[in-house]
Amino acid sequence: MSNKTTYWAVVPAAGVGRRMGSDIPKQYLSLNGRQVIEHTLQRLLDHPLIEQTLVALSPNDAWWPATAYANHAGVIAVDGGAERCHSVLNALHRLSEMAADHDWVLVHDAARPCLRVGDIDRLIEQLNDHPVGGILGMPVRDTMKRADADGQITETVCREGLWHAFTPQMFRLGALREALSQALEQGLQVTDEASAIELAGDSPKLVEGHPDNIKITRPEDLALAAFYLQLS
DSSP, rough: OOOOEEEEEEEEOOOGGGGGSSSGGGGSSSSSEEEEHHHHHHHHHOOOOEEEEEEOOOTTOOSGSSSSTTTTTEEEEEEEOHHHHHHHHHHHHHHHTOTTTTTEEOOOOOOOTTTOOOHHHHHHHHTTTTTSSEEEEEEESSOOOETTSSOOOOEEEEOOOOOOEEEEEEHHHHHHHHHHHHHHHTTOOOOOHHHHHHHHHHEEEEEEETTTTOOOOOOHHHHHHHHHHHHH
C-alpha cells in the first residue's frame, strides 16, 4: 500500500425498501429505461478519482446478476447485513484488504441516482484536508414541526442550523471502520456514517449540495428522479 491518498466508494444495497410497496427492492426498479442502482453506480464509476466501488448486497439478492455492473471491473460485490450499518461495515472490512486506513471512503445510498459529479467534486475538494471528513447536505428551508404519535403538532422547531443529510458521506477508511464497529459493540444501530463518527467524538463537516440529490423512498419519488435525470 502506498502513501498516496485513494478514494473508494461504498454503496449499501441490501435493503428492500418496504415503503415503496413494490415486489422488488427499490434499487432495482426501472427509472428512465435503467435500474435505479445502475444510474447510481454510473455516477460513481464516471468520477475519475474513485478507484473502485464496493456494493453490499443481500445474500438472497436475485436481481443483481442481471444488472449492467454485475461483472464490471470497477465494482466489487460483498455480502450486506441486516441493517445499513452492518452492510457498510462488511464492505469496509473487505476494502481494508486492499486499501490503506488513511484512504477516503465515500458511502452513497443505492437509491440516490441523481448525484451530480459536481457535488462529488465539491465534497472531495472541501474535505480532502479535513481532519475528520463530512457529508453532503442542504440547509433546511421550510418551517419545521414536531408531532406526537397522533400527528398533532407539539412544537415548532427552530430551523437555524438544521440540515438535511445527504450522501455521499466521506470519511477515512480506518476511522469509519472503527467508529461503526464501536457503535455496534455498544448496541447502537446508527442510521448513517456521520452518526457513528459523532458517537466517536468527532465533528464531521457539512458540505452543501444540490437539492436534486433525492433518495427514492416512495413511489412518487421515481417520477421526480426521472425528471431530474432528464435535466442532467
